[in-house]
Amino acid sequence: MSSHLQPRLPLALQQVQRLVFGAGSLAAATDHLRAIGVARPFVVATRSSRNHAASLHPGACIDSSISREPTLEDFHRLLHQVQGFSPDAIVGIGGGSALDVAKLLAALATGRQSLAEVWGIGNLAARELPLFCIPTTSGTGSEVSPNSILLDESAPAKRAVISPHLVPDAAFIDPELTVTVPPHITAATGIDAMTHCIEAYANNFAHPMVDTWALDGIRHIAGHLVTAVRAPEDLDARTHLALGSLYGGLCLGPVNTAAVHALSYPLGSRHHLAHGHANAVLLPHVLRFNLSAAPQRYAAIALALGAAACGSATDTAHAGISQLWRMMEATGLEMRLSALGVAEREIPSLAAEGLAITRLMRNNPRSITQQEAESIYRAAYHGREEELTQHCE
Numbered sequence: 001m002s003s004h005l006q007p008r009l010p011l012a013l014q015q016v017q018r019l020v021f022g023a024g025s026l027a028a029a030t031d032h033l034r035a036i037g038v039a040r041p042f043v044v045a046t047r048s049s050r051n052h053a054a055s056l057h058p059g060a061c062i063d064s065s066i067s068r069e070p071t072l073e074d075f076h077r078l079l080h081q082v083q084g085f086s087p088d089a090i091v092g093i094g095g096g097s098a099l100d101v102a103k104l105l106a107a108l109a110t111g112r113q114s115l116a117e118v119w120g121i122g123n124l125a126a127r128e129l130p131l132f133c134i135p136t137t138s139g140t141g142s143e144v145s146p147n148s149i150l151l152d153e154s155a156p157a158k159r160a161v162i163s164p165h166l167v168p169d170a171a172f173i174d175p176e177l178t179v180t181v182p183p184h185i186t187a188a189t190g191i192d193a194m195t196h197c198i199e200a201y202a203n204n205f206a207h208p209m210v211d212t213w214a215l216d217g218i219r220h221i222a223g224h225l226v227t228a229v230r231a232p233e234d235l236d237a238r239t240h241l242a243l244g245s246l247y248g249g250l251c252l253g254p255v256n257t258a259a260v261h262a263l264s265y266p267l268g269s270r271h272h273l274a275h276g277h278a279n280a281v282l283l284p285h286v287l288r289f290n291l292s293a294a295p296q297r298y299a300a301i302a303l304a305l306g307a308a309a310c311g312s313a314t315d316t317a318h319a320g321i322s323q324l325w326r327m328m329e330a331t332g333l334e335m336r337l338s339a340l341g342v343a344e345r346e347i348p349s350l351a352a353e354g355l356a357i358t359r360l361m362r363n364n365p366r367s368i369t370q371q372e373a374e375s376i377y378r379a380a381y382h383g384r385e386e387e388l389t390q391h392c393e
């Protein structure tokens with residue numbers, strides 16, 4: 001793939017030691033816990049995953065109180081429970097919210113380090129307990145990533161802990177667990193996963209090892225998202241989404257995301273807009289802004305999205321954005337910030353908060369000024385705009 005974006009640094013891949021993918025993987029998790037002698041696991045589950053959690057291990061202590069993006073308070077409440085139970089392993093089962101908390105609990109269980117000491121990149125000294133993750137949505141890829149995100153309600157702001165110690169020992173990805181995910185969550189989480197892939201592929205630190213996962217992840221999700229939204233029990237479509245989500249998660253550690261994620265965080269922390277939905281609302285507008293910085297990369301993304309090649313790379317890349325809009329409309333996601341409780345007067349401060357997330361903004365292929373970030377938000381506030389030029393359509 002030709003592009004001006006070339007790997008500048010050696011890339012380290014730190015992955016789960018055991019990755020089980022496919023229908024029936026939940027049973028493989030049970031077998032694995034037994035085989036390695038886990039006796040007292042503490043299981044962090046989302047409410048909708050409680051029944052699956054109950055089937056995992058007879059000696060488990062299960063908490064299923066996480067029902068939204070987790071807060072610092074949620075973490076400390078569960079840490080207290082974990083310290084009272086003294087588990088020999090931590091299991092996360094559910095969406096990214098449950099998995100992110102499980103990962104931090106496994107790392108900080110004995111209190112040798114506090115949460116305040118480990119914010120940011122690389123500040124975690126070790127993980128104290130074995131850690132196993134079982135996703136029940138196709139979105140965050142947290143089961144294979146080194147990232148945990150919590151909501152600091154006092155700011156409010158999303159805060160991240162990023163460390164190779166947060167990569168679980170094993171991940172069990174069972175697409176059968178995702179067939180009960182409702183359509184709007186399927187759509188939002190699927191777009192989140194696709195955004196992980198897109199932002200890893202068009203990224204200042206893009207790398208050939210990760211490009212393969214990124215492009216294939218886009219193909220899997222773009223080709224099957226609308227089917228999974230319309231026919232939730234279609235296991236074939238669910239399997240493709242689960243693969244795309246896994247590939248997106250594999251991109252997060254070595255390369256990570258960029259401006260879409262950075263700009264979306266304030267929408268989650270201020271308005272509790274679901275993470276994937278916030279990304280979806282911003283994605284086409286950020287792509288349009290970024291396109292001139294890496295037309296070849298965005299043309300390759302367009303082809304992976306299912307657009308036809310046409311004319312120049314720039315034209316193909318534009319066709320990809322149109323393809324993305326059609327997909328968004330078919331999923332039924334509301335794409336106007338104006339209809340999602342955001343006031344136009346908030347745009348300058350939302351833009352400033354997003355730009356302040358420099359650990360992600362530095363990855364973006366085009367640098368963004370305050371004024372440009374406000375323009376991106378304003379476009380998302382109004383939703384789809386007619387393109388000035390029709391590209392290859």
Ligand SMILES: [Fe+2]
Pocket residue numbers: 140192193196261275
């Ligand atoms: Fe994400």
